[in-house]
Amino acid sequence: MTEGSYRDGIRAILPLVPAILAFGASFGVLARAAGIDALAAVVMSATTFAGSAQFAVVSVLGAGGTAAAAIGAAVLLNGRYVPMAVAASGAFRGGPLRRLLEAQLLVDESWALSSREGRFDRNVLVGAGALLYVCWNAGTAVGVLAGDSLTDPATLGLDAAFPALFLALLAPLLRHRSTHLAAALLGAAIALALTPITPAGVPVIAATAACLVGLTS
């Protein structure tokens, strides 16, 4: 396996840049609408860098929920990053601080793009993650400044871009590999079955259990 470069990671994530910018902006807009001040929204995008958890905090606080409820929802949504980061841990280099900082660039998209046959390409993860980080934070800044004058990303169909990206990353893993197909079908089934009966975030965490089909074959 040849190792990728930062440029490979950046090139791989480019198709998603408009969607990330738009969703960063919509986070900024929704945060302001929920009564969160501009600085807090910008600091949150810079330190948390996990879209679904940030949207959850905004929607809980905006609906008058408690801090505990908002934090709990965010922790559940980010729970999937524990197994994902453990899987990718062999890719990171250097001392604890450098590993801690580089690991912050791990989000769904950079993790998936850097996955190669059960191993992870550090340069692709860091390159893709860094561009995503810049776009997410730039989008947030635009959102808190521009406010309601922006178009809802859903009008442009940008919410449909994310499942399409993940499907495009999934498809090549499934060709001629029945165990991978079984894990994917089981993962999707677990996630869909749990969606109506568990808090948001739990379905994807539970779906990671589908990788245990690897023990049976």
Add this chain to the structure above:
Amino acid sequence: MPRGADVVSVVWLCVLAVGLATIATKASGPVLAAGRELPQSTARVVDLLAPSVLAALVATQAFASDERLLLDERAAGLLAAGAAIVLRAPMLIVVLVAASTAALLRAVS
């Protein structure tokens, strides 16, 4: 204390707590497992983590809305993306096909 100050402190409590929790969540594996290769016995299982998580993300991002299952324009976008993938279209085209399908359906409905 005035209610405005309460709201501000609740927001900052959330920003700090969620930020720290997320940083710890992402860093736990990479810092604690520092450079150790995973044992061979777990490699097969870890190899299947990508298809499991990706399929779960496809399913939830296309068919879930909060805690409900919902069939909407995203599903049509995903179907169009699937067709583009079968035709071996590059990633940019796949993403554009999905977004424009969903946008068109929303514009006419």
